[in-house]
Amino acid sequence: MPAYRPPPIPASEITPRSIYLRRREFMGLIAGAGLMLAKPSRADTLKTVPGPYKVDEPLTPREDVTTYNNFYEFGTDKADPSRHSGDFKPRPWTITVDGLVAKPQTFDVDKLIAELPIEDRVYRMRCVEAWSMVIPWNGFPLKALLDKVEPLGSAKFVAFETVVRPKEMPGQAGYFQPMPWPYVEGLRLDEAMHPLAILAVGLYGETLPNQNGAPIRLVVPWKYGFKGIKSIVRISLVETQPPNAWNSLQGSEYGFYANVNPEVDHPRWSQATERRIGESGFFGSGRRPTLMFNGYAEEVASLYAGMDLKANY
Amino acid sequence: MAVTRSPFVDRLSGWGIYVIGVVPAVASFWLGATGGLGADPVRSFEQTLGLWALRFLILTLAVTPLRELAGVNLLRFRRALGLLAFWYAAMHFTVYLTLDRGLLWDTIIPDIVRRPFITLGFAALMLLVPLAVTSNRLSIRRLGKNWRRLHKLIYVAATLAVLHYLLATKVLDPTQVVHIGLVALLLGYRLVRGFVRRPARRAA
DSSP, rough: OOOOOOOOEEEEEEEEOOHHHHEEEEEEEHHHHHHHTTTTTTTOOOOEEEEEOOSSOOOOOHHHTTTOOOOOGGOTTHHHHHHOOOOOOOOOOOOEEEEEEOOEEEHHHHHHHHHSSSSEEEEEEEEEEEEEEEEEEEEEEEEHHHHOOOOOOTEEEEEEEEOOOOOTTTTGGSOSSSSSSSEEEEHHHHTTTTTOEEEEEETTTOOOOOOGGGTEEOOOOOBBBGGGGEEEEEEEEEOHHHHHHHHHHTTTTTSSSSSSOOTSSOSSSSSSSSETTTSSSSTOOOEEOOOOGTTTTHGGGGGTTTTOTTTTT | OOOOOOOHHHHHIIHHHHHHTHHHHHHHHHHHHHOOOSOOHHHHHHHHHHHHHHHHHHHHHHHHHHHIIIIIOOHHHHHHHHHHHHHHHHHHHHIIIIIIITOOOOHHHHHHHOOOOHHHHHHHHHHHHHHHHSHHHHHHHTTTTHHHHHHTTHHHHHHHHHHHHHHHHSOOOHHHHHHHHHHHHHHHHHHHHHHHHHOOOOOO
16 A cells, blocks of 8 residues: 655745734734624624613513514514514614704714713513513613703603615505504603613614614603604604604504503503513413503602693503 | 215314314414414414414305305315314413413403403304304204304304404504405305395295
8 A cells, every 4th residue: 555645735835934924914904804894783792881770670581572573664573573674774874863952963873872881771661562571771861862962941842753764674665554654752851851761772782683673762661662762763852742653543542651550551451460571481471460650660750740640641 | 966075075074174173273382382482472372373263263154155156065064163263262262361361360350341352352252152062963953943043143253253353453464454354255245145135035
C-alpha cells in the first residue's frame, strides 16, 4: 500500500504573511458590518434601566405574548398578526407630535430610543375580551415625549393615530375589512401625563415585534387593551375629546375611558373575572377575579374622583 | 328509482359516521393537551367544539334540500348528524363550565341568566335535548305525527345558535359570515318552500 502523500500546494494559494497577520482586523470589519446590517432587524436588544413599576406576578411567556394578539390591521384572528406581519417595515419610523403645542415636531423613533432612558415596566394587560397577561414592556413615559413639544394650556386631550399601509398590513387591504382605518385612540391630558402611561418600544428587552405594535405603541395598564394603540405615526394635542376606534364602531359596548372595572360589564359578557393566558395550560381554568383599574387603583383612582364610572365606561 | 346500496355506505351510515364525526373533537383535545393550540388552548378548544356543533346542525338541515333539489338522499345519515350536533353542543357547554369558567357557579349562573349571548347558546342546547332523547325508532313510532312537529324545533335551535355565534365576537369575521349565511340559506329554503307549496296544493 503506497503511503499517503499530501497534494502539492501551488504558491499562488498560499496567503502572504502580511495579509494573514491582519486576520483580526478583517474579522473586526466583518463583525462591524454584521452589526450594521443587524440594526433594522426584528429583535434588537435594548439597553434598559429598571423602572418604577413592576407587577410581582409570573410573566406571560414571550411565545404567548407574541403569538396571541389583537391587531386587526394584520387580520382578526389572534394568530394573524404574528403570521401576517412579516412584510411590515417598522424602521425607519417617524412620529409627528402636533396640535395645541408650542413646539410641534417630528421625531425619529430610533433617536428617541437612543436619547431617552428605556425603562423596564412589568404591567398587567387586561383585554376587554376577559383574558389577561403580564408583560415586561420596555419604554418611556408618554409624558417625556409630550414635555418636548410643550402642550399649550388649551390642550385637554391627546389623540393618537396608527399607520395606514395596506401593502404591508393585509388586514387593511382586500374585501373584508373589519373596521375603518386609521385606528385612532385618545386619552385625557392628565391620563396621558400619568407616570403609568408609557410609549413602549420593546418587550422582554428587545425591540417590539411587528405583531405587538412595532416600532412604538401606547401602554395604559389600567385600561382595557384596545386603548393601547399600536404602530403610532401621529400624536395630536386637542381641546375636545377625540374619537377612539372601538367607541366609534360600537359605542354602547366600548367607551372612551375603557378603564378596567369588574363592576361594569360589557353588555354581552361579564368583566368580573379574567383568564390569565399561559398560566395554567389546558386543564386548569386560570380564571381569577378582575381587579378595579386592573390593580392600579392606588395610582389612578384619583384621576376619576367624583366621576360616575358606570356612565363613563 | 332503483337505489344501489354499497356495503361501504351502509357501514358509514351505521357507526362509521360517528367515528368520523368525533375526529375534530379528539384532534382538538389532543392538540390542546399537548400544547399545540397556541396561547389560549381552552378558548381554541371551546370554539372548535361550538363551531362543529353548528357545522353538524348545518349538515342536518342540508339533508332535506339536497334530496328535494339535487336528488341526493342522505336521509339515513340525518339522525347521526343531528346527534353529533347535540353532542358537540353539549361538549362545548361542558368545556365552558369547566376549563373556561372553572365551575365558579356564582359567576356562571348570573351569566347564563343575564347575558343574551350566553342565554341564547344555552337555550339552543336545551332545545336540542328533547330532539336527541326522541331520536330513536321507538319514539318515532310512539309520537307519530307529533314527532315531526317536535323536531321542527331544530329551526329554532339553529336560529338561536347563530345569534349566539354572532354575539360572541367583536366584529364579523369571514368564518362567521360563511356559517351564518349557510344557516340563513337553509332556513330560508324552508320558508320559501312553504309559500310555494301551499298555493300549488290549493290549485290541485
